[in-house]
Amino acid sequence: MVNAKVLSSLNAIGLTQYEAKVYTALASEGVATAKDISNICGIPYGKVYEILTSLANKGFILVLPSKPMKYKVVNPDKVVDIIKSNNLKKIEDAKKVILKELLPIFNKHDSSGFEDVYWVIHGRSAINKKISELLSKAKKYIYILTSPNGIIRLGCCAELITKAAKKGVNVVIISKVTDENKQIVKQFKSCKIINSDVKGHLVLIDGKEVLFFDAIPDDTDVNYGRDSGILSQNPAFVQFMESFFELRSKFK
Numbered sequence: 001m002v003n004a005k006v007l008s009s010l011n012a013i014g015l016t017q018y019e020a021k022v023y024t025a026l027a028s029e030g031v032a033t034a035k036d037i038s039n040i041c042g043i044p045y046g047k048v049y050e051i052l053t054s055l056a057n058k059g060f061i062l063v064l065p066s067k068p069m070k071y072k073v074v075n076p077d078k079v080v081d082i083i084k085s086n087n088l089k090k091i092e093d094a095k096k097v098i099l100k101e102l103l104p105i106f107n108k109h110d111s112s113g114f115e116d117v118y119w120v121i122h123g124r125s126a127i128n129k130k131i132s133e134l135l136s137k138a139k140k141y142i143y144i145l146t147s148p149n150g151i152i153r154l155g156c157c158a159e160l161i162t163k164a165a166k167k168g169v170n171v172v173i174i175s176k177v178t179d180e181n182k183q184i185v186k187q188f189k190s191c192k193i194i195n196s197d198v199k200g201h202l203v204l205i206d207g208k209e210v211l212f213f214d215a216i217p218d219d220t221d222v223n224y225g226r227d228s229g230i231l232s233q234n235p236a237f238v239q240f241m242e243s244f245f246e247l248r249s250k251f252k
Helices: 003-014 016-030 034-041 043-058 075-118 124-137 148-166 182-188 235-248
Strands: 032-035 059-064 068-073 118-122 141-145 170-175 192-195 199-204 211-216 228-232
Touching: 003 016, 016 032, 016 034, 016 043, 032 034, 034 043, 043 059, 043 075, 059 211, 118 124, 124 148, 124 211, 124 228, 141 148, 141 235, 148 170, 148 182, 148 211, 170 182, 199 235, 211 235
Parallel strands: 141 170, 170 192
Antiparallel strands: 032 068, 059 068, 118 228, 141 199, 199 211, 211 228
């Protein structure tokens, strides 16, 4: 007798309750007639015949040329492969329809409202992750404003910054160079360093995105902190922050 777990698993991959019962009964018997299956499952003969026809059409059982007709299950491993293949085809077909019909609508709304969105980011690790993302996709320039301890923490992104500079991205960093951070500052030799004592923290790329945040506490720990920041792609706001950075770079 096949247990409920097997029936539940067959239901999960797409067989109806009756189909699962008929398939497992036939698997237990090896070869059987519709009447045999009806007696085993307690399902009316007419319904059993209908279910056997459905399973045969799906490729899950074989119909043997005999009188009366007999049935035999297809290898369960092959049945699972058939179901998997059918489901993948359904997903691909659905994907084509969804992308064709919904993607243009999504893109329309996405482009019209996206510029006005601001994101609040909490936690030092989340802030660092976002900084890494910004540095990785910069194509023209990167503006960074940070504290003496902030540039020490920025050392974890030195490889990304160097890589960007090698690709021709103009990198400008405003920070106070001290005895404590001068060794880290040497890692940014491919960047323009403006030695100036600043408060706050800002990363701006390509005039498109800006992240500004408060480091809590403003220490040298790279991983742990209650930092809180705001990321924006609003053109007016990004332009304002860019003007602020460029103005600040003129004062030491």
